[in-house]
Amino acid sequence: MNLTLKVWRQKGPADKGGFVTYEMKDINHHMSFLEMMDVLNERLEREGQEPVHFDHDCREGICGSCAMHINGRPHGPSKGTATCQLHMRLFNDGDVITVEPWRAKAFPVVKDLVVDRSAFDRIIQAGGYVSVNTGGVPDANEIPVPKKIADEAFNAATCISCGACVAACKNASAMLFVSAKVSQLALLPQGKVERKNRVERMVAQMDAEGFGNCTNTQACSVECPKEISQDFIAMMNREYIGAKFTSDNV
Amino acid sequence: MSWLTQTFSSSIGRKFLTAITGLFLIFFLVGHVTGNLLLFKPDEGRAFNEYTQFMTGNLGIMIVRYLLYAAILAHVIITVLLGIHNRKARPVGYTKQVPSPHVSWSSRNMGILGTLVLVFIVIHMANFWYSLKWGVVPTVNYAEAGEIKNLYHVVQSSFSELWYTALYVVMMVFLAFHLMHGFQSAFQTLGLRHKKYWPIIRSVGFWFSIIVPFIFALMPLYIYFFRNINH
Numbered sequence: 001m002n003l004t005l006k007v008w009r010q011k012g013p014a015d016k017g018g019f020v021t022y023e024m025k026d027i028n029h030h031m032s033f034l035e036m037m038d039v040l041n042e043r044l045e046r047e048g049q050e051p052v053h054f055d056h057d058c059r060e061g062i063c064g065s066c067a068m069h070i071n072g073r074p075h076g077p078s079k080g081t082a083t084c085q086l087h088m089r090l091f092n093d094g095d096v097i098t099v100e101p102w103r104a105k106a107f108p109v110v111k112d113l114v115v116d117r118s119a120f121d122r123i124i125q126a127g128g129y130v131s132v133n134t135g136g137v138p139d140a141n142e143i144p145v146p147k148k149i150a151d152e153a154f155n156a157a158t159c160i161s162c163g164a165c166v167a168a169c170k171n172a173s174a175m176l177f178v179s180a181k182v183s184q185l186a187l188l189p190q191g192k193v194e195r196k197n198r199v200e201r202m203v204a205q206m207d208a209e210g211f212g213n214c215t216n217t218q219a220c221s222v223e224c225p226k227e228i229s230q231d232f233i234a235m236m237n238r239e240y241i242g243a244k245f246t247s248d249n250v
Numbered sequence: 251m252s253w254l255t256q257t258f259s260s261s262i263g264r265k266f267l268t269a270i271t272g273l274f275l276i277f278f279l280v281g282h283v284t285g286n287l288l289l290f291k292p293d294e295g296r297a298f299n300e301y302t303q304f305m306t307g308n309l310g311i312m313i314v315r316y317l318l319y320a321a322i323l324a325h326v327i328i329t330v331l332l333g334i335h336n337r338k339a340r341p342v343g344y345t346k347q348v349p350s351p352h353v354s355w356s357s358r359n360m361g362i363l364g365t366l367v368l369v370f371i372v373i374h375m376a377n378f379w380y381s382l383k384w385g386v387v388p389t390v391n392y393a394e395a396g397e398i399k400n401l402y403h404v405v406q407s408s409f410s411e412l413w414y415t416a417l418y419v420v421m422m423v424f425l426a427f428h429l430m431h432g433f434q435s436a437f438q439t440l441g442l443r444h445k446k447y448w449p450i451i452r453s454v455g456f457w458f459s460i461i462v463p464f465i466f467a468l469m470p471l472y473i474y475f476f477r478n479i480n481h
Contacts, residue, residue, distance in 0.1 A: 213336055217358055
């Protein structure tokens with residue numbers, strides 16, 4: 001198949017940037033989107049040009065590195081997949097495909113399609129961990145966790161921190177990401193101990209990073225490659241307001 | 251910053267205030283639409299005027315009324331602050347952006363819809379509330395109630411104008427869309443989302459958003475077509 005790619009090129013954080021159009025010939029429709037980008041980069045290198053910079057790592061949808069806004073949607077048109085699992089068979093011969101980086105104040109562009117997502121790391125550093133001493137391995141069934149709760153915590157934990165929620169949100173809000181990280185720990189016994197401090201600190205860090213506010217459009221869940229539910233945002237709202245009124249932090 | 255100011259200046263705290271004030275305004279709509287049903291009573295506005303007299307003279311109602319003004323102001327100020335912050339959160343926009351599937355139009359346009367509803371509230375209050383409080387309103391004499399202000403006459407003469415009637419009907423459509431997202435969104439923000447109750451909240455919200463503005467829109471239409479002073 002033949003395609004026209006309009007790719008965002010930007011030399012560095014200070015550069016203004018702009019779109020460059022590339023004609024792609026004979027693209028195999030079994031390729032993933034990233035493999036198609038590899039084909040482009042190999043060609044650019046052969047021609048002595050700077051290849052398109054983009055983040056990628058596992059290419060099997062679990063690392064959350066790949067981040068491209070494809071044809072107006074994060075990770076492209078496919079439901080529940082990251083860019084690496086988006087296949088070219090979803091496009092038609094002759095399509096014009098626009099590729100942009102995530103757009104958010106908290107995710108500044110580093111180069112081309114690469115954005116700095118360390119704001120997410122700082123939110124995790126603010127409280128997305130368990131620091132109490134949980135001791136040795138307990139006997140089986142010593143701490144009963146109902147299957148339903150375990151499943152819910154697991155669903156939250158499937159978040160790969162790719163930032164598609166921020167990219168999809170009209171307000172560039174990080175609520176879905178933060179709520180998944182708050183919930184996965186708040187649901188389980190070891191995480192419950194520090195739940196109040198955790199949610200207060202993670203939300204404060206989220207606000208400090210300059211993300212927008214949630215207006216409940218639910219676009220984040222629709223675009224999330226792991227289809228993280230809106231239930232977690234509601235859970236975080238409960239956790240936060242509850243913590244603010246009952247924690248010891250004055 | 252004290253913990254309280256910190257709470258209500260945080261993103262979730264501000265959203266919490268938006269939801270609380272929004273729900274209060276939703277409750278107000280229930281009262282407002284119920285009371286105004288008296289406009290449909292074919293008694294030349296007597297019941298409506300007596301109701302107006304009761305509403306302006308009662309201390310309890312007065313307190314609720316000031317709470318209402320405060321809620322409207324707070325809802326507007328907080329959402330404007332949130333809106334400004336949201337715009338700053340994405341200084342460089344996308345060249346191409348396609349709305350995600352299953353995302354409602356009203357949820358993406360709450361700012362515009364809210365502004366239109368606010369414009370409506372200002373027009374509405376300038377016409378009825380202002381004239382009742384400071385304007386010259388003709389009076390009417392009822393045997394038991396005595397001489398009271400004839401607000402029904404003001405309502406009747408306003409809605410005898412086609413453009414004014416049309417304006418109200420159109421504005422109710424905007425209100426319906428604002429409520430369509432606002433109702434369920436308030437519950438989500440308060441964290442009141444549960445497998446059992448969420449479908450109920452959604453359908454109650456949907457029908458509330460249609461029925462209440464529809465009844466409101468019927469009032470100017472009824473007066474224009476059946477109680478028109480120019481006809």
